[in-house]
Amino acid sequence: MTDAFAFPDGFLWGAATAAHQIEGSPLADGAGPSIWTRFAHTPGLTHNGDTGDVACDHYRRWKDDVRLMRELGLTAYRFSVSWSRVLPEGTGRVNPAGLDFYSRLVDALLEAGIEPLLTLYHWDLPAALDDRGGWLNRDCAGWFAEYATVMAKALDGRVRKWVTLNEPWVITDGGYLHGALAPGHRNKYEAPIASHNLMRAHGAAVQAYRAVGRHEIGLVVNIEPKYPASDAPEDQTATRRAHAYMNEQYLHPALLGHYPPELREIFGDAWPDWPAEDFALIRQPLDFLGINYYTRNVTRADGSWPLKAGAVKQPSATYTETGWEVFPQGLTDTLLWVRRTYGDIPLYVTENGAAFFDPPVAEGGRVRDPLRIDYLRRHLRAVHEAIRAGCDIRGYMVWSLLDNLEWSLGYSKRFGIVHVNYATQQRTVKDSGRWYANVVRSHGRAL
Numbered sequence: 118m119t120d121a122f123a124f125p126d127g128f129l130w131g132a133a134t135a136a137h138q139i140e141g142s143p144l145a146d147g148a149g150p151s152i153w154t155r156f157a158h159t160p161g162l163t164h165n166g167d168t169g170d171v172a173c174d175h176y177r178r179w180k181d182d183v184r185l186m187r188e189l190g191l192t193a194y195r196f197s198v199s200w201s202r203v204l205p206e207g208t209g210r211v212n213p214a215g216l217d218f219y220s221r222l223v224d225a226l227l228e229a230g231i232e233p234l235l236t237l238y239h240w241d242l243p244a245a246l247d248d249r250g251g252w253l254n255r256d257c258a259g260w261f262a263e264y265a266t267v268m269a270k271a272l273d274g275r276v277r278k279w280v281t282l283n284e285p286w287v288i289t290d291g292g293y294l295h296g297a298l299a300p301g302h303r304n305k306y307e308a309p310i311a312s313h314n315l316m317r318a319h320g321a322a323v324q325a326y327r328a329v330g331r332h333e334i335g336l337v338v339n340i341e342p343k344y345p346a347s348d349a350p351e352d353q354t355a356t357r358r359a360h361a362y363m364n365e366q367y368l369h370p371a372l373l374g375h376y377p378p379e380l381r382e383i384f385g386d387a388w389p390d391w392p393a394e395d396f397a398l399i400r401q402p403l404d405f406l407g408i409n410y411y412t413r414n415v416t417r418a419d420g421s422w423p424l425k426a427g428a429v430k431q432p433s434a435t436y437t438e439t440g441w442e443v444f445p446q447g448l449t450d451t452l453l454w455v456r457r458t459y460g461d462i463p464l465y466v467t468e469n470g471a472a473f474f475d476p477p478v479a480e481g482g483r484v485r486d487p488l489r490i491d492y493l494r495r496h497l498r499a500v501h502e503a504i505r506a507g508c509d510i511r512g513y514m515v516w517s518l519l520d521n522l523e524w525s526l527g528y529s530k531r532f533g534i535v536h537v538n539y540a541t542q543q544r545t546v547k548d549s550g551r552w553y554a555n556v557v558r559s560h561g562r563a564l
């Protein structure tokens with residue numbers, strides 16, 4: 118059956134990256150520092166003290182990397198803009214060299230027949246705005262709207278698919294509740310405020326884009342489906358709470374205009390009474406949703422703070438290097454859940470991939486990564502299952518094009534379909550990259 122996995126016409130086959138994880142040169146040509154420049158240069162906060170000072174040197178090697186994408190036959194590429202390259206102080210003065218970098222990148226992508234998907238915010242807040250309270254300051258909605266306007270005026274038309282935020286849950290949970298990510302706060306009272314302000318900023322940026330742009334704008338969220346470890350009431354409650362906290366906390370206000378009730382249960386006195394007008398700002402019509410999927414969670418009640426919900430390891434499952442269970446069915450379930458809960462909004466799988474321990478580059482330039490091929494094949498089949506079930510899925514972006522800076526885990530985790538030798542910056546297409554190129558060429562039939 119050659120058409121067992123025929124994907125819709127126009128389905129975009131891409132790869133995803135983010136500015137701070139691949140570019141390097143964080144302060145070049147007038148760029149201002151971000152919270153990640155500061156966080157990674159604070160001793161003890163990242164694995165091995167790894168920083169984004171060089172990363173994949175993409176700021177200088179971007180032409181070669183676009184050539185690489187063309188050789189792989191990608192029809193789309195999801196990347197993010199470093200806000201403080203373009204606006205060194207976050208607002209006000211524009212740095213022309215910063216804008217030019219992204220303008221040239223977009224032109225090269227279009228010339229290579231690759232559709233750009235531009236993420237405005239992928240975690241690298243200008244340090245100057247963090248000094249003014251960052252996401253804890255309600256003014257952040259205006260700051261982000263101003264930045265969105267600058268980018269829309271510069272690139273709209275060449276860029277036709279825009280994303281406001283990448284994974285607000287990770288930004289808040291990592292940056293404000295557990296402190297593992299920049300700006301490294303651990304404060305139950307700050308997390309809801311940062312979370313709510315991120316969504317206000319999302320709404321303000323959508324409005325600002327619509328005043329200038331003529332194309333599509335959406336939101337990217339990470340979804341991790343929660344499956345109860347047992348039908349015991351406490352496990353059911355813990356699962357419902359974890360689901361509300363990680364999966365509904367952002368899509369509910371963005372698409373339904375209210376929070377799930379469990380959040381007040383979880384945060385108690387740390388959950389404010391939000392001004393009603395905030396929800397009118399947050400809930401803007403969206404052209405699409407981006408879903409980032411990696412794994413599921415089998416959830417049971419435990420004493421953990423503040424959720425009181427923990428994970429149950431699955432004895433027969435394969436786990437990735439980041440400790441995530443390989444569970445493709447969770448992607449199908451997630452896509453169907455989004456459609457059931459929020460309606461038939463067009464969807465992209467904007468990130469999906471895995472870190473496995475890759476062998477070194479063998480003679481003749483091969484990197485054998487069979488576990489990654491298996492992961493990608495099973496998850497692409499899971500996407501196809503959701504399409505067959507009626508989900509309007511418009512594209513798939515593998516995370517990631519290149520091995521890159523996995524935030525606080527540094528360079529220790531490799532997600533790329535292309536290997537990067539960080540000492541020489543040599544790129545080597547892994548077996549998974551060659552396999553993916555063949556899937557793209559066959560429009561999915563080779564699955």
Ligand SMILES: OC[C@H]1NNC[C@@H](O)[C@@H]1O
Pocket residue numbers: 135138284409468516522523524532
């Ligand atoms: O952990 C893998 C990826 N997850 N989503 C956000 C990206 O920045 C991460 O590298």
Ligand SMILES: [Ca+2]
Pocket residue numbers: 445446449499502
């Ligand atoms: Ca299935």
